[in-house]
Amino acid sequence: MGEPSRLSLRRQLLLWLLLPQLVLWAGGGLLAYRFALTYAEKGIDQSLTQSVRALARQVKPIGSGLLIDFPRAAQDVLEQDPKDRISYMVSSPPGRFLLGNQHLPPPPTAPSGENEPLFYDGLLEGKPLRIVALDVSYGAEDDRQTLRVQVAKGTALQQRIASELVADMLAPLLALGVLLSMLVYAGIQRGLTPLTKLTAQLENRSVNALSPICMTQAPSEVHGLVQAINGLLDEVARSVHQEKRFINDAAHQLRTPLAGLISQVELAQRDTSDPVLLERLRKVHTGAERSARLVHQLLTLARTETQARHEPLDLAALTREVAREWTPRALAAGMDLGYEGEEHLRIEGDDLQLREALSNLIDNALRYTPRGSTITLRVDRRPDGARLAVEDNGPGLKPEDLAHVFQRFWRGSELPGGCGLGLAIVQEIAHRHGGEARVELLQPQGLRIELRLG
Template sequence: MRPVAGVSLQRKLLLWLLLPQLVLWLSGGFLAWRIALQNGEKGIDQTLTQSVRALARQIKPIGDGLLVDFPKAAQDILEQDPTDRITYMVSSPPGRFLLGNAQLPPPPVLDIRLGEPLLYHARLDERAVRVALLEVDYGSEPARQRLRVQVAQSLTVRERIAQELLEQMVLPMGLMGLALSALVYAGVLRGLQPLKRLEAQIERAGQRRPVEGDPLPPIELTSAPQEVHSLASTINRLLDAVARGQRKEKRFLNDAAHQLRTPLAGLIAQTELALQESHEPQVRERLQKVLAGAQRSAHLVHQLLQLARSESHVPMEALDLPTLARDVAREWARRAVAHGMDLGYEGEETALVCGNALLLREALNNLIDNALHYAGQGATVTVRVERDTESPRTVLLLVEDDGPGVAPPHLAEMFGRFWRGSDQPGGCGLGLSIVEEVALRHEGRTVAEPVRPHGLRVGLRLPLMPQA
C-alpha cells in the first residue's frame, strides 16, 4: 500500500495563520456594525429625549384643563420626512389619546417615574421604532391628573448610519487584511527557505554516487534556524550510518565472492578430471550433477562480483557503442551457432556515449546470455544500437529475440534481483539486475517491451555525448 502524501507544511502554516486572521477580520466587522448601531441608537435617544421634553413644555395646564401650544412650524419639522418621520402622541390619563399623529404602543413597564424620560423599543405599523416617554402631572388637589407624552422614531436612520459607517470601514479593513496576508505569505516562504535548501541538498546527495570508501557528503546549513540545524545533524548521522552499512555490505560481497571463486574453480577442475578418468555410468552421472552445481555456483559468484563492481566507482570515457556491440556479438556468435540460433547485429554505424566499456560489455553479455538461454533453439537474436524515437539525445542498446517472450504483467519485475522468467536450469536471477545497475550508473534506464507476434526486446536507454 503506497503512503498517502499529506498536506504540505507551507499550506498548514498559511491555513493556521490566515484562517484566524479571517475570523478576526469578520469578528471586527461584526463588532464595528454593533458599535455603529449602538452609537446610532444613542444619537436617536438624545434626539427623542429632547423632543419629548420640548413637546411636554408646550402643554400648559389652565385650571383643570390643558393648553397645547404646538405651533404649525414645529409640527411640520416633526413630519417633514415621510419615510422616517417622528411620531408623537399625547394622552391623559396615560393611554387615552388626546392628540398626535399616531397611536403609539404603551411602555413594557408599569412603574414610570414622573419627570424622567423612559426609552424603549416597540413596533409600529410593522416597523421597529424607538420610543421616548415622559409623564407629568397637572391640576390641583384633589383633581390632580397625569399626562403622558410619547415621541417615536423609526430605527431606519440608525441602520442607515451603521451601514454607511461599515461601508467606510470595509475598504480600509480589506486593504489591511490583504496587506497582512501578503506579509504572512512572504514570511512563511522566507521561513521555509532553509527547508527548501535542505531538500535540495538531500536531493543532490541522493543523485550523486560517492566514490567507494568515501562518506556521503554532509548537509550544511550555516544560516538556518536552530530547528533546521538539528534536523540536518540528524540526517547527517543517518547518511553516515547508511554509508557505513553500504561499505560493509560491498566489502562482504567482494570478500565472499573472492573467497568462493578459488575453491569453486578447483572443484570444477577436479570434477572435469574425474569425468575424464571415470567410465562407470552411475559415477559419471553423479559427477555431471556435481559439475553442473559447481558451474552454477561459479556463475553466481561471478554475477555477485559484477554487481558489486557496478555499484562502486568506475571511470567513464567516450566510447563508440555500435563498435562495442559488434565486438560482443562476434564473441557470442560461436555459442549461438552451437545452440542452433542466429545471432547478428543491426543498427547505427557510430554513436558516442560517455560510459565504462567493462560495465557496458558485462550488461550486453547478460542480455545476450538471457536471450540464448530462454529464446529456444532455432530462434533469431539481434543486437541493435538505434536512435531513440522518444528523445533525440538518447540511444538504445537492445537485444531482441523471437522466442516465447515474457508476459506483459511481468515486464516491470524483470530487473529485480533473483527474478527468473522460467524454471529452466542455469542462471541465478542477477543478470538483469546488473543491467539495471549499469544503466543507472550511466544516467540511463532499462527498456523491456514485447515484440509482435512473439518475442522480447530488452536493453538500455543511454544519453548520447553532447558533441554527438
C-alpha cells in the first residue's frame, strides 16, 4: 500500500487563507444583495406612498357621491412602462371596484387606521408586485363612508437596482480579492523560501557531510528547526567518529593476532612430518585465513558505509593499475587476466573504494573459475554513466541464483575461502557512487558483474 497523499505546507496555507476569503466574499455578496433589496424596497415604498396619497387627493366627495378627478394623462403616466408599470384601484366601500385595475389582490388585513398606508406583496398575472393600500373616510358625520385606494408597482425595477448595486460593489471587491490572493501567494512563497533553501541544502549533501547547516536570514521558527537539525548532525558526526575509531581499533586488534596465528601454523607445518598433525594444521590454517578474510571484508564493508570521498580520477587508468597488481596471482592460477575499453575515462569517485570493488570482483573470478579461464576487465562510457565490468568464461551461476548474488553472507559455491561479503561490498560501493551493481549470465557460458557509476 502506498503512503497517503499529503497536502504540501504551501497548499495548506493557500487553502486556509484563500478559502475563508472566498467564503466571506460570497457571504458579503449575499448580505449586500439583501441590503440592496431592503433599501430599494424602502425607496419603492416611499414612491408608492406619494402616489397613493396623490391619487387619494384626486377623489373628492360631492354630496353623497364621489368626484374622481383623475385625468387620462396621469393614468397614462402611471401605466406607461409595461414591464414595471404602476397599477391602481379605487374601491368604496373597500373591495367594491370603482376605478382602475380590479384584479389587484386585496390586502391581507385592513389598514391599521385612516390615512395610514399598509404595504404588502402580491402577484398580478404571475408577476410579483409591491402594493400599498390607503383608507380614506368621506361623507357627512352621520353617514361616514370609507374609500380605499390601492397602488401597486412591479418589483422588477427593485431587483434590477439591487443587482446593479451589488454588481457595482462586488466588482471592485473581486478585483481587490484577486490582488489580495496574489499578495498572499507571494507572501507564502517568500515565507517558505527558507524552508526551500533548507531542503536544497539537505538534498545536495552527501551522506557523510555532517557539518552544521548555516542559515543567516530566516524566521525564528526555521532557525529553531535548523538548530535541531544541527544538533542531530552533531550527534551523528560524534557517533560516526566513534564508529570509525572502533573500526580502526578492531582492525588492529583482530588482524594482528590472526596474522600471527597464520604465521605460527605455517611454521608448524614446516617443522612436522606427521600426516595427521599436518592435516589438522591445514584445517587450522584454512580456518585462520577464512577468519582473516572475513575480518577484512567486515571492516571494508563498515568503511564503505561510513566513508565516501568523491574526487576526480581516471577510472580506466585505475582499472589497468589494479589489473597489473593482480596479474601475478592470475598467472599463478593459470588464468588470462586482461583489460579492454577506454584509454581514459574521467569520473568523480573514491579511489580506495573503487580499488576495493575491483579487487573483490577479480578475487571472486580467480577463486570460482577453473584453471585456463579468461578474465576481462572493461571500462566504457554509457548514456547513464560510466561502466566498470569484470567478466569471465567460467561456469557462471544458476539463473535462480542471480537474485541473491548481492545479499550479505550468501555464497554461490561451497568452495573454501569465501565469506559471502565481497559482492555485497561491491553493491554498497556502487550505491556510494550514485549507481548500482548488476550481474548477467554470458553465452555460451560465463558471468559478467558490472558497476554503473552515476
